[in-house]
Amino acid sequence: MSVVEQRMREGIAGGPPDEVLGEALARATDTRIVEVGAGALYGAADTFASCFGSHTAVVVADETTYEVAGRTVHRVLRSARLPVTDALVFPSRPLLHADFARAAWLRDRLAAHEAIPVAVGAGTINDLTKLAAHLAGRPYMAVATAASMDGYAAFGAAITRDGFKQTMLCPAPRAIVADMDVLAAAPAALTASGFGDLVGKITAGADWLVADALGVEAVDDAIWTMVQPAVRQAVQDAARLGGGEPAAVARLFRCLVMSGLAMQAARSxxxxxxxxxxxxxxxxxxxxxxxxxxxxxxxxxxxxxxxxxxxxxxxxxxxxxxxxxxxxxxxxxxxxxxxxxxxxxxxxxxxxxxxxxxxxxxxxxxxxxxxxxxxxxxxxxxxxxxxxxxxxxxxxxxxxxxxxxxxxxxxxxxxxxxxxxxxxxxxxxxxxxxxxxxxxxxxxxxxxxxxxxxxxxxxxxxxxxxxxxxxxxxxxxxxxxxxxxx
Ligand SMILES: [Zn+2]
Structure with missing residues (x-):
């Protein structure tokens, strides 16, 4: 990666320090920009242009995430005079699943033009777009709508194929944008789910220490530092997250993204x-x-x-x-x-x-x-x-x-x-x-x-x-x- 860009907007106290995030981005293989903050949605065009110049963009969302953030992103891109094609919006009902048939459908839609996908949503939309973009041979950008899991920045998409959920290897997004106001307004169960995923890093870390001590798999200190110190801090936010406090939700999101970047750096x-x-x-x-x-x-x-x-x-x-x-x-x-x-x-x-x-x-x-x-x-x-x-x-x-x-x-x-x-x-x-x-x-x-x-x-x-x-x-x-x- 030649240029590391990292801009954090004001309004987030705590979470991984900026230098740790910068270090994580420097070691990440796919992701160059992570932007989390109040009003970050309105910087989506700048972020897109930093990554892709004046390339055409296409928003990918479901009906719910399009209402929550997709429409705004589409408008922001257009207002910045970036070429934007019609958004690709999946129905929200019945509940959308990340399965291979839908990813293949999206790949075919992408193949009809050369636009760079901007995935607006959480796990399902991100996984579908990640795989479809990869199959269509192009990078993508993610706009998160919930702090629900650590897959945004992860290398690989969780996709169901032949009734079997599997992680299909494909690059993480070039840029990740998350607006604190959007994250904080997400259903409480999604934020709670993100907290559950975060808490898991505590035992995951312990397992790595065991594997290291037994000579099975050595701990990489730099990658360890990307995840563990911030997790210990973020778990103390449980009550603030339960109360839906925006700054706490943003801290959780940053920790989850760091975890994804660590997986990128480790390729595991x-x-x-x-x-x-x-x-x-x-x-x-x-x-x-x-x-x-x-x-x-x-x-x-x-x-x-x-x-x-x-x-x-x-x-x-x-x-x-x-x-x-x-x-x-x-x-x-x-x-x-x-x-x-x-x-x-x-x-x-x-x-x-x-x-x-x-x-x-x-x-x-x-x-x-x-x-x-x-x-x-x-x-x-x-x-x-x-x-x-x-x-x-x-x-x-x-x-x-x-x-x-x-x-x-x-x-x-x-x-x-x-x-x-x-x-x-x-x-x-x-x-x-x-x-x-x-x-x-x-x-x-x-x-x-x-x-x-x-x-x-x-x-x-x-x-x-x-x-x-x-x-x-x-x-x-x-x-x-x-x-x-x-
Ligand atoms: Zn997980």
Whole structure:
């Protein structure tokens, strides 16, 4: 990237400092401009011109996001005397989904001219436009309408094809514009969903520390710094987000964008996604729904984060520096045993095939495990210290989520306690990324840990808290009921 442009408008206190955002943009491969602030919509033409000169623009939106911001963006571009073709507007009803057929439809519309798409919306519109622009061989710009997830700046689009949600690799937007007033006016469930996705970075970070300590995947300090310090600050905004405070929503948005930029720089979702996302992906594949409405990504990640934090607490109660490595390795199952477990766990043929491939990819034999666990014994004292500094107690996370208006209990996202318990082992099978789920299995503590967590009085047995009960009464259960959920 030759020129790094970064202009932040006034009105946002806190969030990632500008120099951290500048550094993230310098390392990002696709995104050059991030503009967040009050009235940012009215700077959309300047941003577009900075990226694309006097190229023709075309606004892509759905009926709702067109009303919320698309019409204004179209007018602003036109007023700046930029060539603008007719907007491409998807119907809002039935609820728009990011599926391949719609992305292909959009690609065909784009192929009819050479205009640069300006995606006005949240997850769905951004994902559809990201893929369609890539398929049409051109860059695009995003105008965000909700702080609902971290996919705006991510490399790749979450698209459903043949009934299977998958991340299709395609470049992130050249520029991202977000108007604080628009973000703050978005349905509360969308902002809450963004908070759930953000909270997930805490356990994702912990998983990266574990993978680093065990020599599986090293932490990149610069990329770590793009995400973690700002996340710790932003989670303290739970009450302000629950109250819809514009500056807090803007801070959340900046953190989510930083997380996307970190994934761009890493060319991997490792900086922002760990076991909590594996749980969320599993529930996504199993089409978790409440009253027929799909549960948003952030809501699933939020509940997954509480579950994973609770598992960490069980592990940290053990002194793994004293682990009997030989005894563990002697009991370590052969690959065929893991494959049999996959076949038993996943009934869906496509999911089963994927899980088999992932489990094979990350399998280590007893010799490989011995090396890893000896390293764990040596590093456990230092690792526990880092993990304790990184993690928040599951109880505190539940309270933060509920305060922000996000589900914090499994039943709120259509999951029974028994299904949650069974999800730990199943989620480990669907991604090759090394997380606390792998660590728990390898040291032989997953089942004993779950036994304790789900026993009477265990951290995951008795979910209902006063704050969660209160928020469940006042909040729609699924963000999918609102517009442009991710
Ligand atoms: Zn996420």
């Amino acid at each position: 979702s490792r900086p922002a996604s760990g076991a909590e996302h594996q749980l969320s992906h599993l529930w996504e594949m199993r089409r978790l729904a409440v009253d027929g409405h799909a549960v948003s990504h952030g809501f699933k990640v939020g509940v997954g984060t509480v579950a994973v934090a609770a598992l960490y607490e069980r592990l940290l109660a053990h002194d793994l520096a004293q682990l009997d490595v030989e005894a563990v390795c002697a009991r370590w199952p052969a690959l065929a045993t893991w494959e049999a477990a996959v076949r038993q766990t996943h009934a869906d043929p496509a999911l089963r095939a994927q899980a088999l491939a992932e489990v094979r990819a990350k399998y280590v034999d007893a010799d490989g495990l011995r090396v890893r666990l000896q390293r764990l014994r040596e590093r456990w004292p230092a690792l526990t210290e880092r993990l304790r500094g990184q993690l928040l107690p599951a109880k505190a996370l539940r309270s933060l989520l509920a305060t922000a208006g996000c589900p914090s209990e499994p039943h709120e996202i259509g999951l029974t306690t028994a299904a949650l318990r069974a999800s730990f082992g199943a989620a480990r099978q669907i991604r090759r990324r090394y997380t606390v789920l792998d660590l728990a299995v390898e040291v032989g503590l997953l089942e004993p840990g779950l036994e304790a967590l789900f026993a009477a009085g265990g951290e995951l047995a008795d979910w209902r808290t006063e704050a969660a009960a209160q928020s469940a009464r006042t909040r729609p259960l699924a963000a999918g009921a609102g517009h442009n959920s991710d």
